[in-house]
Amino acid sequence: MSGEYSLKKHFTGETATILGERIQSALPGFDTAGYAAEVDRRVPGLELKDRVLVLAEGLRSRLPEDYTKALDVLRATLGDELPEGQGMFTVSWFLMPVARYVEEYGLDHPGESLDFLEAVTRCHTAEYAIRPFIAEHRETTMERVREWASDPSHNVRRLASEGTRPRLPWASRLPFFVENPAPVLEVLELLRSDPSDYVRKSVANNLNDISKEHPETALATVRRWSRESPTPETAWIVKHALRTLVKEGNQEALAVLGTTGxxxxxxxxxxxxxxxxxxxxxxxxxxxxxxxxxxxxxxxxxxxxxxxxxxxxxxxxxxxxxxxxxxxxxxxxxxxxxxxxxxxxxxxxxxxxxxxxxxxxxxxxxxxxxxxx
Structure with a gap:
């Protein structure tokens, strides 16, 4: 399963049933049938993100009003941590409404929400859900992001990079990071030679985002990384981070990659x-x-x-x-x-x-x- 179109068709009452049956282990009275029927009634004609929001709204109306207690119930939807190579488009796509629930209803509880999103990202992703917290609680969230960048889990480390991308696809831009990428680069410094391919792809994509508004900053960063961290992992990140500048014919980027003549x-x-x-x-x-x-x-x-x-x-x-x-x-x-x-x-x-x-x-x-x- 890949792409927004092929993914959206899965967000129907069937997904509501998957979530409801998991929730019932922690909340036996959860109305799974009513939840599925409401979703099937509301999603026709909607695109992916709006369908996911419908599922999140259905959760909100059926979970405990107390946000912390609702999170305790939603933990029942989470599974084991995903190994390298698995993610939101493979085995855990149905958890998108759970992350969206936190995105929509958790901003007044940043501590509890960030704790829960760390759990979510281990078995799905929280790259979209974290962005409102960066906007509304930037200092608190970025402190947590820096901690995540050194976490033993490749999924958590990947969230530190992917969630802070200035131009994350399917998500609103982070204009303050588009204007000043310094806080993002501080995070990427910790990941510049990461052993995980999953993390390295995210770091390269993040730095590629930065290169679109700040080519000189991106070039200075990769030059220094190549000098201070001459590992195959860093070299892979550098090559893929410069792809937009290379396609534009930026001669400095080409020189960094050893292309000449x-x-x-x-x-x-x-x-x-x-x-x-x-x-x-x-x-x-x-x-x-x-x-x-x-x-x-x-x-x-x-x-x-x-x-x-x-x-x-x-x-x-x-x-x-x-x-x-x-x-x-x-x-x-x-x-x-x-x-x-x-x-x-x-x-x-x-x-x-x-x-x-x-x-x-x-x-x-x-x-x-x-x-x-």
């Missing part, structure tokens, strides 16, 4: 076939990359599809292709199949689409294909 690279014989296709078809890009220098160079090769919008404008989207080590005079032939399919964040419209080959952020060749109605 873009001015000595030539691209030959680019084709995009078929020249005309329909939604669901695949266009295949073929071209050769040549190093014309007398020295070897490591280069980053991407391709850019300029999508036609409804108003006819072209909007570029950069896609990763390959990192190449090219000997002096070496030529490498590359091929990439790109399927034209709609995703949650992108729609396609008929018209002429341009495709660029980009080497070290520099456009080297351009082709085009026609998307038919």
């Amino acid at each position: 873009g001015e000595h690279i030539k691209v030959h014989g680019m084709t995009a076939r078929p020249a005309a296709l329909r939604l669901g078809d695949t266009v295949t890009l073929r071209f050769a990359v040549e190093n014309t220098d007398t020295r070897a160079h490591r280069v980053t090769v991407d391709y850019v599809v300029h999508h036609v919008r409804k108003n006819g404008r072209l909007i570029p989207k950069v896609f990763k292709l390959s990192d190449l080590d090219l000997a002096p005079g070496q030529v490498r032939h590359l091929e990439k199949a790109h399927t034209i399919r709609e995703v949650q964040t992108r729609r396609y419209y008929p018209g002429e689409h341009l495709v660029d080959v980009q080497v070290n952020g520099l456009t080297m060749a351009t082709e085009r294909f026609e998307l038919l109605p």
